[in-house]
Amino acid sequence: MSEQQQTQSRRARLREQTSAEIKAIALKLMAGGGPDAISLRAIAREMGMTAGAIYSYFPTRDDLITTLIGDVYSSAVQAAESARDSVSESDPGARIMAWAGAMRAWALANPEGFRLIYGDPVPGYQPPEDGPGKAAELRACTGLVGLVAAAWPSACTQHPADHYEWADFDPGLVAHVREDFAALPPMALAVTLRVWGRMHGLMALEIYGHLRTLIHDPATVYRDEMRDLIASLGLTC
Incomplete structure (x- = not known):
């Protein structure tokens, strides 16, 4: 050199x-x-x-925030993907549990990052349409849809497929999901959003300090919630 x-x-x-x-x-x-x-x-x-x-x-400040969101979100998704991929594809319930556990562990280690991407909006900030945060968000959503898709042979018996239509969802998201998971019905995307909500609900309460005053070990409640979620998909872990 x-x-x-x-x-x-x-x-x-x-x-x-x-x-x-x-x-x-x-x-x-x-x-x-x-x-x-x-x-x-x-x-x-x-x-x-x-x-x-x-x-x-x-x-500008917004350039910094855009980069920061992209880095933080990518870090979270990478942690979840690595945990998921450490579990055999033949065990979809355990892969869901691994993803959820990794996201919680990441959030506890990076509470400010969690708040930035899932909680506190930055006043006056408008994210660019094609920014790195959007790409990471799509990657996270695709990962969750993939988990539901792997569970769908059993999950579809728990969730009738006639409650939703593709028109109920964001067109960009629908196009991406239908390209990668052509066999999934609209109901599977609704289930994915519910999975996301259950994974992040208790996590957000913990990050914002609401659970520690009520229970000594929030991990036990989170683990039981994830087991119940997995059971609702007709799976075990």
């Missing part, structure tokens, strides 16, 4: 490290003061940078 290439590589690493520090401080500010606390100037002050310098990394 030439000296010029080494210099460029070193600059790229430093830029990547600085960008990661900016995002970490943004989450820390959010943890202390809510979404309103995310400010490029505040981050620059904490890092000892000039405003002009930090703008060379993220021209």
Whole structure:
């Protein structure tokens, strides 16, 4: 490697490290003061940078938030996918449990990230239509639909297929689901949304501090809820 290439590589690493520090401080500010606390100037002050310098990394606050949401959401989905893929495809109930457990573990380790993508909206922020957060959200939805699709041979007997039509759902989501899971009926997508809601409901209560005052170990309630969810799909785990 030439000296010029080494210099460029070193600059790229430093830029990547600085960008990661900016995002970490943004989450820390959010943890202390809510979404309103995310400010490029505040981050620059904490890092000892000039405003002009930090703008060379993220021209606007919304650019930072868009990148942050994409990173955080992708991290969550990757954790869930890795846990799911560690379980045999022949055991769909256990794969659902693995996905749910990994999402809860990720949320507990990254509460600010969970709030950013599932909870507290950032005032004035409008996500771009084709931003990385949208891609990660679609990836998460596809993963959940895949879990329901694997369970559908038994789940369909628990959920009559005549309650929903494709027109009841977002057209973009429908197009994606029908391309990847052509055999699924509209009811399966409704079941997916219900699965998502049950996975995230208790998780959100825990992240926002509501369960710890009521039960010493929220994990037991979450685990029982997931077992009941899996049973509602005609599966065991």
